[in-house]
Amino acid sequence: EVQLVESGGGLVQPGGSLRLSCAASGFTFSSYWMSWVRQAPGKGLEWVANIKQDGSEKYYVDSVKGRFTISRDNAKNSLYLQMNSLRAEDTAVYYCARDRIEGLWSGYYVDFDYWGQGTLVTVSS
Amino acid sequence: QSVLTQPPSASGTPGQRVTISCSGSSSNIGSNYVYWYQQLPGTAPKLLIYRNNQRPSGVPDRFSGSKSGTSASLAISGLRSEDEADYYCAAWDDSLSEGVFGGGTKLTVL
Numbered sequence: 001e002v003q004l005v006e007s008g009g010g011l012v013q014p015g016g017s018l019r020l021s022c023a024a025s026g027f028t029f030s031s032y033w034m035s036w037v038r039q040a041p042g043k044g045l046e047w048v049a050n051i052k053q054d055g056s057e058k059y060y061v062d063s064v065k066g067r068f069t070i071s072r073d074n075a076k077n078s079l080y081l082q083m084n085s086l087r088a089e090d091t092a093v094y095y096c097a098r099d100r101i102e103g104l105w106s107g108y109y110v111d112f113d114y115w116g117q118g119t120l121v122t123v124s125s
Numbered sequence: 126q127s128v129l130t131q132p133p134s135a136s137g138t139p140g141q142r143v144t145i146s147c148s149g150s151s152s153n154i155g156s157n158y159v160y161w162y163q164q165l166p167g168t169a170p171k172l173l174i175y176r177n178n179q180r181p182s183g184v185p186d187r188f189s190g191s192k193s194g195t196s197a198s199l200a201i202s203g204l205r206s207e208d209e210a211d212y213y214c215a216a217w218d219d220s221l222s223e224g225v226f227g228g229g230t231k232l233t234v235l
Contacts, residue, residue, distance in 0.1 A: 035224070037170075044127065045162070045170060045213050047224030061223050095169055100181075110160050110215035110224040113181065115169035 002026040002114045004096050009119030016086050016123070022079040022096030022116055030054075030074035033099040033107045036081050038092035039118075048094070049081065050107045057107060064090075086123045093118040128153060129214050129227035136233040142202040145230045147214035149195050153225055157217045159197040161190055164211045164229075173212070174199060201232075209234045 008020040022034070035050040049060045049070040058070050069082040079096050097112035130148040137143040147159065161174035172181055174190035177197065189200045197216075201208055214227040 044211075044229040045164075045215075045226040047215070047226060050224070059222055059224075062221065100172065100175060108217040108219070109158060110217060110226070111158070111172070111175050112170075113172050115171075117169060 002098070004098065004114055004116035006094065006096055006116040006119035009094065009121045011122045011124065012086055013125050014087060014123055017082070017084045018086065018121060020081040020083065020094055020096075020119060020121070022081075024077045024079065024096075024098070027098070028102070029072075029077040031102045033104055034072060034079045035097045035099065035112060036070060036079075037095045037097055037112070037115075038090075038121075039095070040089075040092040043092075046092070047110060050099075051079070052107055053103075059107060083121070086121075088123050091121060091123045093120050127228040128218060128221070128225040129216065131212075131214060131227035131230045133228065134231050134233065136235055137201075137204045138235045139204055139206065141204045142200060143204055143232065144201075145199045145212055145214075145232070147197045147199070147227050149197075149216060149225075151195055152220035153195075153216040153218040154192065154197055155195040156219055159190065159192050160215045161188075161199045162213045162215065164213065166210070170213065204234055206234050208232060 036048040067085045096116045098114040100111045100113040158176045162170040163173045164170045177192040178190045
């Protein structure tokens with residue numbers, strides 16, 4: 001059974017940092033593009049970033065470029081999101097998601113068949 | 126302001142057919158696949174339609190997707206109370222090099 005379990009969320013002050021983790025199981029993690037998607041309270045979904053199977057390609061939404069870093073450890077079946085210089089507008093539930101197709105060469109899709117339960121990040125003083 | 130534009134709300138009575146539109150541009154819908162997600166309250170999104178009009182296994186054939194030019198739509202026929210949810214369209218945007226979602230449409234079953 002495919003499972004994605006996020007952790008690392010919490011309350012952080014503006015300007016602070018947080019590292020989110022997503023533990024994957026039930027599939028060959030190293031064969032899939034992985035992504036982060038967030039949802040501010042009461043708002044819609046926002047694509048945040050994605051990363052290629054071997055970590056060689058990464059893409060970010062403009063609002064987080066230079067502040068957030070997506071990474072992965074295929075040996076640990078884990079996806080990460082390092083968030084620095086956090087702002088109030090980064091407050092959201094952060095979901096990790098798996099691309100639907102195994103072994104895809106390109107990450108130019110928003111095609112996610114499995115999602116985690118989400119972890120809440122609150123940026124407030 | 127979302128890159129993809131959806132109506133904020135839609136409604137219908139049980140058994141009716143409802144459509145939800147998603148408008149984009151040549152750099153997203155016009156040149157890439159469209160995806161639709163359903164999000165029930167308090168839960169993670171669920172893939173409903175992929176590659177414009179394909180249904181994952183387990184998704185009822187009451188749900189269908191279509192795309193024409195820079196617009197797409199999701200149709201739900203035989204509306205049921207359990208279809209009450211938020212629906213999002215999504216696509217890759219070549220100009221932004223980002224994934225983009227619509228603002229979401231809240232479907233109410235009257």
